[in-house]
Amino acid sequence: MANVQDSSNDNSSDDDDDDEDEEEDPMEESLVNLVGNTIKELAPAAQVLCRKQIILSKLGRMGIFRVVDLQTIMDADIQMVVAALSPTPLLFAFKLKQAVTALLAGAERQSTSSQFSPAGAASTGGAASTAGAASTAGATSPANATSPAGTTPGSGAFQTPPINVAPAATPSPSTSVIATVKIGPQTYIGAHQFTVTVTTSFAELLRLAISGKSEVDRAKLEGLPVKVETFTGPQHLSTHKADASLSALVTDSISLGYRHIVFTHALPAQKPAARPSNSAFERMMGLGLPDRETAADEAELSFDQRLYNWLVDVCEEQGLGVRGDEKKESISTGDIERYLTATLERIVRVSNDDKCKVPTGEPGNPVGTNVRPMAAGVALKSVRLLAMDHSWHRASITPTVTLLSDVAHGFETGNWRHGQLVVSIKDSVLEPSSAFRNAAELATTVLAACAKPIILDKRTDGGPEQNTTFGSVQLADVALWKKTGADLCIHQRPAADNSWINEVEGCMPLLNLGMQHQATERLRMDPKFEDLFANEGSMSAVRAKIDSIEDASERQAAEAAWLASLHGSGGPIELLQQRFGRLVYTDRTLKIQPVATSAEIAAMHALVSGIDASWRPEMTTKPALLKLEKLQRFLEKHTIRDKYIVCVFKCGDPDCEFGCGPLRMPRAAFDELIGNRLKAKCKI
Ligand SMILES: [Zn+2]
Known part of the structure; x- marks a missing residue:
């Protein structure tokens, strides 16, 4: 050639x-x-x-x-x-x-x-x-x-089976290939023909291909990773393509018919232009960093080294678990990935709701959970019905369900229904859902998942215990924020008829699966208490009966007896705990969390009275709260309250009269996320 x-x-x-x-x-x-x-x-x-x-x-x-x-x-x-x-x-x-x-x-x-x-001999010089x-x-x-295969003489690979020529096992001493060198999508050296020998590797071929370029250019190219692709025809026509490694021999590829070779050098890392993002991380950092959500798939993420080291400084200063020795001379994408992941773990997102009440029968008279594959029960006459219809009961059980969403998964896929399910099962009579009970239980759930959350995002729907316009709910959110120490607690609630937005709703059918074909009955109390409640036919009647007992110890004994008939060993709550504990949601077994005790709820109340000592738990109406001047001052400076949202946040003021504590997020992030918005009188 x-x-x-x-x-x-x-x-x-x-x-x-x-x-x-x-x-x-x-x-x-x-x-x-x-x-x-x-x-x-x-x-x-x-x-x-x-x-x-x-x-x-x-x-x-x-x-x-x-x-x-x-x-x-x-x-x-x-x-x-x-x-x-x-x-x-x-x-x-x-x-x-x-x-x-x-x-x-x-x-x-x-x-x-x-x-x-014997043309092969003649071509060895070439x-x-x-x-x-x-x-x-x-x-x-x-x-x-003009050979159809276009090979140099003697290569034999594409010729009709020879009789007297060299055996096929001996590869030709030389042959030719077409090689192209690209940098990213740009052609750097157009398709050229090169002669290779049996010992030529792709790396050597590449060196040959770029040998005409200046030494500086070659050195630059050598710093870039390179991909080798081989084709049976020109790249834009060939339907046959194979990858090859630089160390492989070119003739091996040729013997398979791949003789068009494209070397592609990866583009030098370039900083992508800042793009607006809805990513919570980005807004939290407030720095316009590109991230996995906004950067195009093929874009190489590269970061300003000074910026990264500054972030490390800030995070170290604020006890964010990043050490000074993590500072880098040069930053790899992997470093940033790890940093993002570590930070994402400190954003907690919960979706919480009560499941509908589970009717619970009297001792000896179990009542069906009313969860059946079909609504109506059909039974043969010979079958003995073991459970009563759900209308005959006075006790009931409320499972409260919380989904701890996988935050990283959510940002990557937009699907927030992936995560750990946590269930607390309570007696509907004496452990009714309330804003503060809910806050106490959520605090336990959140702190078990993340000891020092930075942002807590809570989504609920349902009853008065989650109505964000209620004073009790707003104050319970304040208590939850204080208990977790988060910089920002966001409580969102969908508008009426939109409860499907609350991710945990989608988990309820799984719990139904656990309750199918089940009947529950409470345990028998001491005859003294069975007699006491004998005529109380509803939940409210049982509650009223207990409240009517004047002697405090008697009253507590009656309460304890009733609770034990549901929570006791072998009782209906234990049955449901066992059933739910066998369910698996997104590869994780459901976690059963104990019900908040009255002491834990009182501790949540104390967090609010710590802000304004004159507050009492029963003060929940607007007029009552408006009279509490100090509490109002706190709410003004640390909350945004609206029909569908309550945000509670640290004010960032080191001399805050309420001692709301140092920020966990970098100051720049706080300003972007909260401070500047408040200054701009932006509601959310
Ligand atoms: Zn403050």
């Missing part, structure tokens, strides 16, 4: 084109001649419009260096060749196709007659050099120049 390059270089000296990679022209001589002869066949008027060198250089840019390449491309899409050769007359392309077909048909006849010629100091015999042989 090398000699062909030499001769065509001579030809091109009179008609230069704009190709920068001039040092060698790998165009097959037969192709050069074919183009020349086809032009000569045209009418003189058309010949004037066809410039041979321009046509050849345009073919080269399409990856066509051999007659067989030209045939492959013309057979696949002649229109593409017509378009590529424009403004060369249309007729030329069609004449060229005819000529190619005729030439190859003739060559096939010739090659079968010449397959035993293999030793790429500079062109080589033999001429192989290349000038017509059989070689």
